[in-house]
Amino acid sequence: MRVPLLDLNGQLAPIRAEILAEITRVMDSSMYIMGPDVAKFEENVAAYCQSPRGIGVSSGTDALLCALMGLGIGPGDKVLTSSYSFFATMGSVLRLGATPVFADIDPRTFNISPAKMRELLSQGDKSIKAVIPVHLYGQCAAMDEIMAIAAEYDLPVVEDAAQAIGACFPVAEAGGVRWQRAGSFGAVGCFSFFPSKNLGGMGDGGMMTVQDEVLAEQLDVIRVHGGKPKYYHGVLGGNFRLDAIQAAILDVKLRYLPDWHKGRRRNAQIYEALFQKTGLVEKGLVALPQAVYRALADDPVNGADYHIYNQFVIRVQDRDALRDYLLQHEVGAEIYYPVPLHRQECLVKTGWQGPALPETDKAAAETLALPIFPELSKDMLEFVVAQILEFYQGRGML
Numbered sequence: 001m002r003v004p005l006l007d008l009n010g011q012l013a014p015i016r017a018e019i020l021a022e023i024t025r026v027m028d029s030s031m032y033i034m035g036p037d038v039a040k041f042e043e044n045v046a047a048y049c050q051s052p053r054g055i056g057v058s059s060g061t062d063a064l065l066c067a068l069m070g071l072g073i074g075p076g077d078k079v080l081t082s083s084y085s086f087f088a089t090m091g092s093v094l095r096l097g098a099t100p101v102f103a104d105i106d107p108r109t110f111n112i113s114p115a116k117m118r119e120l121l122s123q124g125d126k127s128i129k130a131v132i133p134v135h136l137y138g139q140c141a142a143m144d145e146i147m148a149i150a151a152e153y154d155l156p157v158v159e160d161a162a163q164a165i166g167a168c169f170p171v172a173e174a175g176g177v178r179w180q181r182a183g184s185f186g187a188v189g190c191f192s193f194f195p196s197k198n199l200g201g202m203g204d205g206g207m208m209t210v211q212d213e214v215l216a217e218q219l220d221v222i223r224v225h226g227g228k229p230k231y232y233h234g235v236l237g238g239n240f241r242l243d244a245i246q247a248a249i250l251d252v253k254l255r256y257l258p259d260w261h262k263g264r265r266r267n268a269q270i271y272e273a274l275f276q277k278t279g280l281v282e283k284g285l286v287a288l289p290q291a292v293y294r295a296l297a298d299d300p301v302n303g304a305d306y307h308i309y310n311q312f313v314i315r316v317q318d319r320d321a322l323r324d325y326l327l328q329h330e331v332g333a334e335i336y337y338p339v340p341l342h343r344q345e346c347l348v349k350t351g352w353q354g355p356a357l358p359e360t361d362k363a364a365a366e367t368l369a370l371p372i373f374p375e376l377s378k379d380m381l382e383f384v385v386a387q388i389l390e391f392y393q394g395r396g397m398l
């Protein structure tokens with residue numbers, strides 16, 4: 001059996017005709033840049049993400065860059081974020097001449113630790129000008145505490161929600177919780193439509209969700225070279241536009257997104273049950289991902305989007321050897337991310353220094369992402385777990 005890490009064909013088959021019709025329609029409209037398709041998709045994403053405004057951009061990376069430009073981040077500024085993320089989280093900071101400051105992660109969620117954020121901020125460094133929490137793998141960072149800390153230090157929050165469109169955080173309320181979606185907490189939420197994200201385009205694309213109308217207007221202008229009116233550039237921007245054809249494709253896919261999230265959660269539950277039967281968890285050879293908000297959802301699959309499992313990431317012993325074994329046995333597995341941002345050459349060679357990040361380093365050495373896409377069959381999930389079991393049995397570890 002072959003189980004790829006991600007196979008988009010199963011997702012595409014049932015919606016192929018619908019998408020082709022949209023592509024044809026946009027082609028015949030000859031409106032390829034911005035226009036009504038982008039505007040409609042922006043409205044739909046904003047509504048889905050419980051935000052007043054959505055601004056389509058060219059990628060998740062450009063969403064982060066544009067957001068930081070809008071907040072006036074520049075040379076001499078520092079941005080507090082997580083080192084355990086995709087490069088773009090830091091790349092957007094560096095490209096503006098600013099430098100990152102990293103707080104270590106919470107080992108349970110792989111997301112930035114509010115306690116560590118507080119520790120850093122209490123040192124009184126006034127050059128820290130913004131915070132970027134990352135909702136890694138599709139589970140929200142601790143947004144209640146993060147927003148409270150940011151408010152205390154008067155720092156704008158840019159959410160890197162590239163892996164977390166639709167993921168909800170349980171906000172405590174009288175009589176229970178209110179599930180609030182990623183990207184609706186901070187000043188700007190940044191989303192990616194890279195093909196491997198839960199909502200993936202057929203090319204690059206991204207979106208900013210914005211809470212404040214004034215900031216939204218500024219970002220809207222920065223997206224088009226800072227020109228308003230056209231050819232009059234009061235501020236510096238860039239070409240950060242979303243293509244109409246991507247917007248039209250993504251707008252179709254957005255309607256199916258809630259079901260795809262459920263499919264991923266169902267697969268996560270199946271994995272958990274299968275792993276529990278192997279003994280690997282009790283032996284400490286495999287640690288399953290922790291869905292820390294699940295207990296608050298009324299149904300683990302069909303209830304709130306407490307986790308959208310953009311990735312299903314386990315911690316394992318002998319990670320690199322296990323990954324090689326899985327690849328040899330035709331099971332896709334990937335390491336997100338082998339080199340944390342604070343160890344990336346382009347940063348280190350600038351002489352940058354920061355505090356030790358032991359949990360980040362540990363995660364980078366132990367984590368492994370397994371196939372989790374919604375169309376996987378139970379047989380395929382069983383095969384993946386069986387291969388992992390055989391790997392440890394073969395080494396006499398179980």
Ligand SMILES: *Cc1c(COP(=O)(O)O)cnc(C)c1O
Nearest residue numbers: 059060061086088162192193194
């Ligand atoms: C994918 C991703 C990005 C960048 O998105 P692109 O659309 O590929 O530019 C940024 N941050 C995180 C955490 C991501 O996973």
